[in-house]
Amino acid sequence: MLKLENLSLRFDDDQIIRDVSFEVADGELVCLLGPSGCGKTTTLRLIAGFEKPEAGTISLGDQIVSSASHAIAPQKRDVGFLFQDYALFPHLTVAENIAYGLSGRTKQQVKDRTAEMLRQIRMQDHAYKYPHELSGGEQQRVALARARAPRPSLLLLDEPFSGLDTSLRAKLRRETRDVLKDRGVTAIMVTHDPEEAMLMADRIILMRDGRVVQTGTPEELYTGPIDAFTAEFFCEVNHLDGIVDGDWIKTDAGRIPNQNHPDGMEVDVLIRPEAVTLGSEAFDKALSQEVRVCSVDYAGGASHIRLGLGDDLEPTTHIHARYPGPFRAVTGDRVQLNIDQAQTFIFPKQDNT
Numbered sequence: 352m353l354k355l356e357n358l359s360l361r362f363d364d365d366q367i368i369r370d371v372s373f374e375v376a377d378g379e380l381v382c383l384l385g386p387s388g389c390g391k392t393t394t395l396r397l398i399a400g401f402e403k404p405e406a407g408t409i410s411l412g413d414q415i416v417s418s419a420s421h422a423i424a425p426q427k428r429d430v431g432f433l434f435q436d437y438a439l440f441p442h443l444t445v446a447e448n449i450a451y452g453l454s455g456r457t458k459q460q461v462k463d464r465t466a467e468m469l470r471q472i473r474m475q476d477h478a479y480k481y482p483h484e485l486s487g488g489e490q491q492r493v494a495l496a497r498a499r500a501p502r503p504s505l506l507l508l509d510e511p512f513s514g515l516d517t518s519l520r521a522k523l524r525r526e527t528r529d530v531l532k533d534r535g536v537t538a539i540m541v542t543h544d545p546e547e548a549m550l551m552a553d554r555i556i557l558m559r560d561g562r563v564v565q566t567g568t569p570e571e572l573y574t575g576p577i578d579a580f581t582a583e584f585f586c587e588v589n590h591l592d593g594i595v596d597g598d599w600i601k602t603d604a605g606r607i608p609n610q611n612h613p614d615g616m617e618v619d620v621l622i623r624p625e626a627v628t629l630g631s632e633a634f635d636k637a638l639s640q641e642v643r644v645c646s647v648d649y650a651g652g653a654s655h656i657r658l659g660l661g662d663d664l665e666p667t668t669h670i671h672a673r674y675p676g677p678f679r680a681v682t683g684d685r686v687q688l689n690i691d692q693a694q695t696f697i698f699p700k701q702d703n704t
């Protein structure tokens with residue numbers, strides 16, 4: 352459906368997009384994820400045709416719509432766009448906003464499609480209101496309906512839930528995903544929130560510094576990050592220094608099986624907090640040892656536990672674990688530390704800079 356090949360773009364002397372390539376299949380919902388300033392909006396603007404690449408091509412279906420030498424105008428691309436601030440036209444009613452992009456259709460067709468979109472977003476009763484008479488969530492729904500009304504073959508959504516409070520965000524997220532999936536809409540949604548991307552995307556494209564770092568299903572990225580940046584982007588992790596010793600990696604938390612790193616290499620071992628379990632018995636001697644509890648903080652839903660590693664009385668490193676609900680051990684107690692190897696990631700040290 353959409354194919355970006357080796358796209359690059361420079362603003363003045365800054366290389367903003369660097370050799371970006373990815374594809375989006377028909378009916379797929381892809382999230383473009385990455386930290387602020389990494390080039391997500393710029394990538395959407397390139398796809399929509401508001402920016403022209405310095406190198407590379409963009410194809411929609413079997414047509415090249417952008418290259419350094421050739422560009423199809425944005426309005427001829429059959430692409431719907433919901434901008435970061437999703438501004439509705441303040442002087443138009445809800446119905447007029449939705450009908451705005453429906454030029455070239457008969458009056459009856461415009462009326463029917465507008466009514467259909469109003470029904471889909473359950474806002475039939477608000478058709479004649481103006482944007483300032485709507486809540487933030489309602490405005491967002493209208494903006495999405497406006498972008499979808501002309502049935503574009505590709506929908507681009509730039510942070511569509513920004514500025515909404517947490518519970519409304521969660522609700523609209525579910526609602527938006529359901530409506531896009533039900534109707535088989537092909538869409539790219541930009542977000543800098545990893546949880547939002549995990550909840551919504553069929554596939555995530557993770558960007559950093561104008562480059563694509565990794566693409567895959569939410570599960571593939573979470574369970575198989577290719578570098579420390581990717582691993583840490585999704586959740587806070589524990590870092591341990593490790594050194595490769597044949598088939599094993601020696602760390603302060605015990606030995607962890609080596610994953611093809613050369614002997615003697617210094618590595619960074621990343622362990623997700625949920626990979627750390629605390630029990631009275633070791634279930635895997637290789638990844639298990641008795642450690643001392645340094646602190647326990649009960650934070651409502653979970654306890655945050657800090658454990659000392661290395662020297663028993665003067666720990667050289669700490670590791671953090673989370674435990675659902677109150678944790679019965681107290682500072683100074685000794686507990687058995689077990690680490691789930693499947694959620695432990697090992698990268699050469701120099702990759703983490």
Ligand SMILES: Nc1ncnc2c1ncn2[C@@H]1O[C@H](COP(=O)(O)OP(=O)(O)OP(=O)(O)O)[C@@H](O)[C@H]1O
Binds near residue numbers: 363367388393
């Ligand atoms: N028209 C422009 N001229 C010069 N620099 C620009 C222009 N548009 C964007 N940039 C720069 O390009 C970089 C990427 O911007 P972009 O808006 O794509 O980031 P983003 O990933 O969408 O970030 P955010 O999550 O904050 O929205 C930023 O450093 C920004 O300052």
Ligand SMILES: [Mg+2]
Binds near residue numbers: 391392393435509
């Ligand atoms: Mg942006």
